[in-house]
Amino acid sequence: MKQITHAYINGDWTLTKGQERFSVINPATEECAAEVTMATAEDVNLAVDAAKKAFPIWSNTPVAERAKYLNAIADEMQARYDDLVQAHVISMGCPVSIAGAFHVDCAIDAMRYYGELAIASMDKVEERDNILLTKQPIGVCALINPWNYPLHQLVGKLAPALASGCTVIEKPAEQTPLADYIMAEIIHKVGLPAGVFNLVFGQGYEIGPIMAEHPKVNMISFTGSTRAGIEVAKNAASTVKRVCQELGGKSAYIITEDADIDAAVRYGIEDVMGNTGQTCNALTRMLVPKSRYEDVIKVAKAVAQEQVVGDPTREDVTMGPLASEQQYKKVKEYIEIGQQEGAELLIGDGEKPESVDKGFYVKPTVFTKVTRDMRIAQEEIFGPVLCIMEYDDIEQAIDIANDSEYGLSSGVYAKDKAAALPIAARLEAGQCYIQGSYFSMYAPFGGVKQSGNGREWGEEALHEYIETKAIIC
Numbered sequence: 001m002k003q004i005t006h007a008y009i010n011g012d013w014t015l016t017k018g019q020e021r022f023s024v025i026n027p028a029t030e031e032c033a034a035e036v037t038m039a040t041a042e043d044v045n046l047a048v049d050a051a052k053k054a055f056p057i058w059s060n061t062p063v064a065e066r067a068k069y070l071n072a073i074a075d076e077m078q079a080r081y082d083d084l085v086q087a088h089v090i091s092m093g094c095p096v097s098i099a100g101a102f103h104v105d106c107a108i109d110a111m112r113y114y115g116e117l118a119i120a121s122m123d124k125v126e127e128r129d130n131i132l133l134t135k136q137p138i139g140v141c142a143l144i145n146p147w148n149y150p151l152h153q154l155v156g157k158l159a160p161a162l163a164s165g166c167t168v169i170e171k172p173a174e175q176t177p178l179a180d181y182i183m184a185e186i187i188h189k190v191g192l193p194a195g196v197f198n199l200v201f202g203q204g205y206e207i208g209p210i211m212a213e214h215p216k217v218n219m220i221s222f223t224g225s226t227r228a229g230i231e232v233a234k235n236a237a238s239t240v241k242r243v244c245q246e247l248g249g250k251s252a253y254i255i256t257e258d259a260d261i262d263a264a265v266r267y268g269i270e271d272v273m274g275n276t277g278q279t280c281n282a283l284t285r286m287l288v289p290k291s292r293y294e295d296v297i298k299v300a301k302a303v304a305q306e307q308v309v310g311d312p313t314r315e316d317v318t319m320g321p322l323a324s325e326q327q328y329k330k331v332k333e334y335i336e337i338g339q340q341e342g343a344e345l346l347i348g349d350g351e352k353p354e355s356v357d358k359g360f361y362v363k364p365t366v367f368t369k370v371t372r373d374m375r376i377a378q379e380e381i382f383g384p385v386l387c388i389m390e391y392d393d394i395e396q397a398i399d400i401a402n403d404s405e406y407g408l409s410s411g412v413y414a415k416d417k418a419a420a421l422p423i424a425a426r427l428e429a430g431q432c433y434i435q436g437s438y439f440s441m442y443a444p445f446g447g448v449k450q451s452g453n454g455r456e457w458g459e460e461a462l463h464e465y466i467e468t469k470a471i472i473c
Helices: 041-059 063-079 081-092 096-121 150-164 178-190 204-213 226-237 261-277 290-304 325-341 394-402 417-425 458-464
Strands: 002-004 006-009 012-015 021-026 031-037 126-128 131-137 140-144 167-171 197-199 219-223 242-246 252-255 285-289 344-347 365-368 385-391 410-413 466-472
Touching: 006 041, 006 178, 021 081, 031 081, 041 131, 041 140, 041 167, 041 197, 041 204, 063 081, 063 096, 063 150, 063 178, 081 096, 081 150, 081 178, 096 150, 096 261, 096 458, 140 150, 140 204, 150 167, 150 178, 150 219, 150 458, 167 204, 178 197, 204 219, 204 226, 219 226, 226 242, 252 261, 252 394, 261 290, 261 385, 261 410, 285 290, 285 394, 290 344, 290 365, 290 385, 325 344, 325 385, 385 394, 394 417, 410 417, 458 466
Parallel strands: 002 031, 140 167, 140 219, 167 197, 219 242, 252 285, 252 410, 285 385, 365 385
Antiparallel strands: 006 012, 006 197, 021 031, 126 131, 131 466, 344 365
């Protein structure tokens, strides 16, 4: 069992001041995989001071030199690819067959991408008559990351922050610290200047507020629940710092009457079951025309039954356990709620598959006869649970899709791209996937309404870490 007793502060491993230990549980075995010493306010202050001290040097390091560091980190991530994959298998139960594609590949590519992007944009001066506009890094950034995509979300924040010239203090979700620990080892090996990257481990409700309200932190980037995001924003308000939030979602997916039903439904089922449903932008509300309802449920059941649920170390497994006992209990509760509300179970019953006798497993679950007023249609479940909802015409479908406090993502599958685009334009969400498209690191990612503010990924992510300075001649 791994023992993590040190934080990474000011370019070195520093014994954590706290005494509290947190057990990282392997969700497939329910056994302790690691113990981590939780940080204190003193640890956070040391990390912030180190980042503050390093900022003048790092921000004035030539952009091309910063990009070299990012490329070196990417090279070492590639060298430790298997370690990063195993970190996700062990701490969150992601099947080894998909962990690389879901969690590691994009993260490596993003390190290189943001280095190149910074070279192309950071040093450019825009001239408007007698006004010069320059770009400067915002300063010390606090990054608080989630447990469902530990490495992916870390790099989505860290790469643009470093590329822009910011220094960083990072806190992973306490449940999934292993990939972050490896990243600190990688950063140490490539020789990133002391204080540019700092890592502390801690409980979100204890360490998060300290980071958010810290007067020496200029920006906080948070990914997690809407409830926690509200608290982060409140804590950050006292020091008027920039806040970027990627929060909850309950994304709608409209399938039109003239769509290829086999392809559209398969895409929707596989989207929700991927990462055991623990994806904030999963298309968990499938809206289908009443005229095609029977066709849809037939395909949905068949595709859902294709999922191989079990030990994530097996190459044939496509869906592992939920990441924690807490999440397991939450998903089971929502399955019970759905049944009580009158929704019908097409597949799944909230019980563990017969092939396992331990672990936090839930079978692929599809509800039919779901109406917009049901809790399972309005609240984020964060598990392998899909709600199929019927509509009369496309106007009603759009109305149902937008009837949500969330607005992170959405999807449309129509006859073709031309038919899907007008529908996509009317959906109240930060992203829309049409005709079976997939996540792209080049596309800005973020939500509207209670799904957050600001953007990660794409060129827009770099802008979050930059201030525009006007020089008037």
